[in-house]
Amino acid sequence: MLLAKLPRRSYTHATTPIEKLTHLSKLLDGPSIYIKRDDLLGLAGGGNKTRKLEYLLADAIRKGADTIVTGGALQSNHCRLTLAAAVKEGLKCHLVLEEGVATPYDPDANGNNLLYKLLGAEFIKVVPYGSDMIADMHALGEELAAAGRKPYVIPIGGSNELGSVGYVACAQEILQQTFETGLVLDDVVVASGSGGTQAGLIVGFHASSAPIKVHGINVSRPNETQIPKITDLVQQTASYLNVADNQLADRVHCYDGYVGEGYTIPTQGMIEAVQMLARTEGILLDSVYTGKVMAGLIDLVRKGAFKKEDNVLFIHTGGSPSLYANPTLFNEDLFVL
Structure with missing residues (x-):
């Protein structure tokens, strides 16, 4: 190995x-x-997502991506770090965020939500709790591809x-x-x-x-x-x-x-x-x-x-x-x- x-x-x-x-x-x-x-x-x-992203972003770059798409919960550490990695590599990043069981999306929330904005996520899509997140991320990737972009979809958690x-x-x-x-x-x-x-x-x-x-x-x-x-x-x-x-x-x-x-x-x-x-x-x-x-x-x-x-x-x-x-x-x- x-x-x-x-x-x-x-x-x-x-x-x-x-x-x-x-x-x-x-x-x-x-x-x-x-x-x-x-x-x-x-x-x-x-x-921990940083270790996974070292391999995932290398693959995205190798495939000529210009935009990263991923998703997670409203306070997703994975989304924060994926966004940071995209910024470091000069790529755009789109996030799909799933609301919690009893936690609606608050655009002014602190924590990772604040960092999504600070790091400059190009687009954030918020979906209800229980949504098919994988389908939502791939649909977003298809929209980007139709617009002439080169998206690379990273699974939830980079897993x-x-x-x-x-x-x-x-x-x-x-x-x-x-x-x-x-x-x-x-x-x-x-x-x-x-x-x-x-x-x-x-x-x-x-x-x-x-x-x-x-x-x-x-x-x-x-x-x-x-x-x-x-x-x-x-x-x-x-x-x-x-x-x-x-x-x-x-x-x-x-x-x-x-x-x-x-x-x-x-x-x-x-x-x-x-x-x-x-x-x-x-x-x-x-x-x-x-x-x-x-x-x-x-x-x-x-x-x-x-x-x-x-x-x-x-x-x-x-x-x-x-x-x-x-x-x-x-x-x-x-x-x-």
């Missing part, structure tokens, strides 16, 4: 650090917990086999970092949403014969739909890279007990987790992804899912700009040092 042969743009000029969460580990009295700081990746505000390569590369980066420091990882915990991050890590560790278990904490779907989604993407990514997929399906592990009432809807566990990491380690999480993932990790530690001697790596996938769209969400103290 030679990733260097694939076209790639570079948006981050160093590896993201792995830090030990000393205070959190001591507080929970469980395994040693580490964090991979992918919130420090390049582009506007950082986050196809090409985007997932970004986290195959990240798995290699993690293994190199742990080799250099002598850290032996037992488990990795990551958000399981559109799936590219989790799928890429699974394929990357598998291809390197690294027996590291990847735990995906669901942020939007129950296991009956999430596990097949991740398994399919794992197999597509492995096939794309000519990696043997024997027993790969057995490496897909998802936990759906931390979604709450649905995607983007806050939970008490998420609020506690965001406050806990802020007040023990000075690190910001977000309410949609990393807060729920950390809530899952904390609960799994409390339930004894990991041994005391284990080393567990939490992947920080970014997202803190969305905190500023919910200024009262953390008014209640659910965690106090």
Whole structure:
């Protein structure tokens, strides 16, 4: 598996650090917990989508695109970073945003919505909750093509086999970092949403014969739909890279007990987790992804899912700009040092 042969743009000029969460580990009295700081990746505000976009934008440029089309939720980190990547490459960007269950579009909202405007999205289309987002994005691409433009449609979350390569590369980066420091990882915990991050890590560790278990904490779907989604993407990514997929399906592990009432809807566990990491380690999480993932990790530690001697790596996938769209969400103290 030679990733260097694939076209790639570079948006981050160093590896993201792995830090030990000393205070959190001591507080929970469980395994040693580490964090991979992918919130420090390049582009506007950082986050895991940057790794995927390095491959997706290279493909768009290779195909002569002049406009990027993608979509997500109203406070989509993926849309923010895709827009930033398009700006960096001198391309235009059109966004399709889906309203929430009980969250109508507010053009004056803070957070990522503010950044869409600041970064200069050429066009934003807002669709109702439950819309067929894939169809909406492709329809927008067809309109652009009919007008003489050259659109390139990037899937939600950048999660196809090409985007997932970004986290195959990240798995290699993690293994190199742990080799250099002598850290032996037992488990990795990551958000399981559109799936590219989790799928890429699974394929990357598998291809390197690294027996590291990847735990995906669901942020939007129950296991009956999430596990097949991740398994399919794992197999597509492995096939794309000519990696043997024997027993790969057995490496897909998802936990759906931390979604709450649905995607983007806050939970008490998420609020506690965001406050806990802020007040023990000075690190910001977000309410949609990393807060729920950390809530899952904390609960799994409390339930004894990991041994005391284990080393567990939490992947920080970014997202803190969305905190500023919910200024009262953390008014209640659910965690106090």
